[in-house]
Amino acid sequence: MHGSELPEGVRRFIAEHIESVEQLEILLLLFRHPERTWSADEASRELRISELSAGERLVDLARDTHVVRAENGGRDYRYAPEDAERDEAVRGLVSAYAERRVTVINLIFSKPTDKISTFANAFRFWKGGERD
Numbered sequence: 001m002h003g004s005e006l007p008e009g010v011r012r013f014i015a016e017h018i019e020s021v022e023q024l025e026i027l028l029l030l031f032r033h034p035e036r037t038w039s040a041d042e043a044s045r046e047l048r049i050s051e052l053s054a055g056e057r058l059v060d061l062a063r064d065t066h067v068v069r070a071e072n073g074g075r076d077y078r079y080a081p082e083d084a085e086r087d088e089a090v091r092g093l094v095s096a097y098a099e100r101r102v103t104v105i106n107l108i109f110s111k112p113t114d115k116i117s118t119f120a121n122a123f124r125f126w127k128g129g130e131r132d
Contacts, residue, residue: 006096006104010104012089014093014104014111021108022047022054024108027090030061030077033079034079035078037078038076039075039076039077040052040054040055040075043057062077065081066079
């Protein structure tokens with residue numbers, strides 16, 4: 001299956017907001033439990049990922065206005081998209097992931113990433129203060 005089999009809104013949402021399957025899984029976890037807050041530790045235990053990574057993904061999702069920090073100012077987050085449009089996009093993603101999990105994962109992995117370029121650039125040789 002190809003990413004083109006997904007609705008345009010889902011493809012666009014993934015392209016603009018989802019950087020990893022891990023981030024997607026955290027978003028879906030919070031989406032499934034909108035009444036509760038999650039710390040990085042709780043999310044990491046639930047999804048069996050590192051706490052550091054879970055914390056970074058929660059911060060990313062908050063920056064993208066899909067989740068918010070708990071009102072107590074702590075390190076807990078809950079699902080609370082900025083507006084109905086974002087909520088609808090997440091709902092579309094939830095549906096697509098349930099029906100076409102592999103297609104969604106393939107689309108996430110097929111995205112170009114700046115991290116690869118950064119890694120590759122680390123191995124370039126420098127000569128006389130300029131890049132070759």
